[in-house]
Amino acid sequence: MSSASRRKVLLMGKSGSGKTSMRSVIFSNYTAKDTRRLGATIDVEQSAVRLLGSLVLNLWDCGGQDAFLDNYLSAQRDTVFSNVAVLIYVFDITSTEWEKDLHYFEDNVTALRENSSEAGVWVLINKMDLVDKDDPKRVKYADYCEQVRALNARVSADEPAAGSLRCFPTSIWDESLYKAWSSVIHTLIPNIDLITTHLNFMRDLLGAAECVVFEAETFLAMAKSGSPIDCDPSELEDVEVARGVPHLDRQRFEKISEIVKSFRKTCQRTGEVFTGFETAFDGLCVVLEPMSKNTYILVVSVDPRVREYPPFDSSSH
Numbered sequence: 001m002s003s004a005s006r007r008k009v010l011l012m013g014k015s016g017s018g019k020t021s022m023r024s025v026i027f028s029n030y031t032a033k034d035t036r037r038l039g040a041t042i043d044v045e046q047s048a049v050r051l052l053g054s055l056v057l058n059l060w061d062c063g064g065q066d067a068f069l070d071n072y073l074s075a076q077r078d079t080v081f082s083n084v085a086v087l088i089y090v091f092d093i094t095s096t097e098w099e100k101d102l103h104y105f106e107d108n109v110t111a112l113r114e115n116s117s118e119a120g121v122w123v124l125i126n127k128m129d130l131v132d133k134d135d136p137k138r139v140k141y142a143d144y145c146e147q148v149r150a151l152n153a154r155v156s157a158d159e160p161a162a163g164s165l166r167c168f169p170t171s172i173w174d175e176s177l178y179k180a181w182s183s184v185i186h187t188l189i190p191n192i193d194l195i196t197t198h199l200n201f202m203r204d205l206l207g208a209a210e211c212v213v214f215e216a217e218t219f220l221a222m223a224k225s226g227s228p229i230d231c232d233p234s235e236l237e238d239v240e241v242a243r244g245v246p247h248l249d250r251q252r253f254e255k256i257s258e259i260v261k262s263f264r265k266t267c268q269r270t271g272e273v274f275t276g277f278e279t280a281f282d283g284l285c286v287v288l289e290p291m292s293k294n295t296y297i298l299v300v301s302v303d304p305r306v307r308e309y310p311p312f313d314s315s316s317h
Ligand SMILES: Nc1nc2c(ncn2[C@@H]2O[C@H](COP(=O)(O)OP(=O)(O)OP(=O)(O)O)[C@@H](O)[C@H]2O)c(=O)[nH]1
Pocket: 013, 014, 015, 016, 017, 018, 019, 020, 021, 022, 032, 035, 036, 037, 038, 039, 040, 041, 042, 062, 063, 064, 065, 126, 127, 128, 129, 130, 170, 171, 172, 173
């Protein structure tokens, strides 16, 4: 395998913010409940995750206890922060030490910019399930994001090639986790533009509303026809708008990721093998099938001539 397809991903943030939980839910088939028995990570746990057969993520899950954090910033500084493609920094929204958390974030981004100036930074503000009821408009989240962005802009001001920063609200208890991680992986796929072009071609050939590729193991959405995977509805391209995509649920991909993964777990328990599904409802026909060894494809058709085949015959059941 060429080294070009190996990408180093740093997973950092304070102890208990949920780094290992996320990694275990996305890459090791843990349920959210399973993560309760995880212990604190000691130093750095490295793992290699192969996606799409040819992309290898070198995940560095960096234990977040104070002594480890200080070590990453001093003795291990060059080792930890060099050759990084993406830094995923996890905050705990329930933390009572926000100023201190922000200070650590600043130190980490400073070290990152010194060693891997072009790395992208994904800030995941985690455990949103614990505050959403008290703060339905997510005022606290918006405020934290603003502070993180301002800080990053200040630290990266002298670095014209600095990678961008993106913020996501997450919880391991819902599909928001899949949205954030899909967005990370999407930017790491080397030939993403070519894949998107092929998906557009396929969509138009089938007269479909959209075609989406999911990675077979994690079930993260990798690419979709039309506009970028997490674009704003105002940026959707003409064909998507004409075929009604703006009316589909904006969380649809991550919901599918979550549902299929838990359904597949249930299948494993009962000794069944999940191969895909087909369904038709509300003028839509949806097919999810394996496309290659490493991917599944989802085709959503709004063409009234496309129906499930063979048609469902209720009299024979
Ligand atoms: N309610 C809630 N609990 C979470 C969430 N994410 C993680 N947790 C819990 O938080 C605890 C700590 O999670 P870990 O993943 O071990 O934290 P960590 O960031 O890896 O901690 P260190 O390894 O010490 O750096 C576990 O009991 C998880 O179940 C979340 O989104 N919501």
